[in-house]
Amino acid sequence: MNCRGVVRELSNYLDxxxxxxxxxxxxxxxxxxxxxxxxxxxxxxxxxxxxNSEPLPLSEDVRKRLHDALLKRLCHHPKS
Ligand SMILES: [Zn+2]
Structure with missing residues (x-):
């Protein structure tokens, strides 16, 4: 595994x-x-x-888009 491989597999690894x-x-x-x-x-x-959805000091629009993208991709285990 090299650095490029790590980047390629990063989201699978974290999932x-x-x-x-x-x-x-x-x-x-x-x-x-x-x-x-x-x-x-x-x-x-x-x-x-x-x-964890803590509000961040980003503009509402940027924060929402980032949040949506990350949630869709990475948050498979929402707290209930
Ligand atoms: Zn590396």
Whole structure:
């Protein structure tokens, strides 16, 4: 797995939709590559923020579009 592979598989990884082999090689790469580690970490936090739906200091329009896009793509387990 290289950096490009991590970017390609990132949303599957965060969805926990990767098969074990792919997931493992991605995690091994993360241990050695600070850039990708940061990317995954930042993306996870961003998703958490959006999934928790705290208002952000962005314009209403931008926030809504981002939120909708992320929810559609990544938030598979809404809190009930
Ligand atoms: Zn990398």
């Amino acid at each position: 926990e939709a990767l098969d074990n082999g792919l997931r493992q090689s991605l995690e091994i790469h993360l241990e050695h590559c600070e850039d990708c580690h940061l990317l995954v970490d930042t993306t996870k936090k961003t998703i958490q923020i959006f999934c």
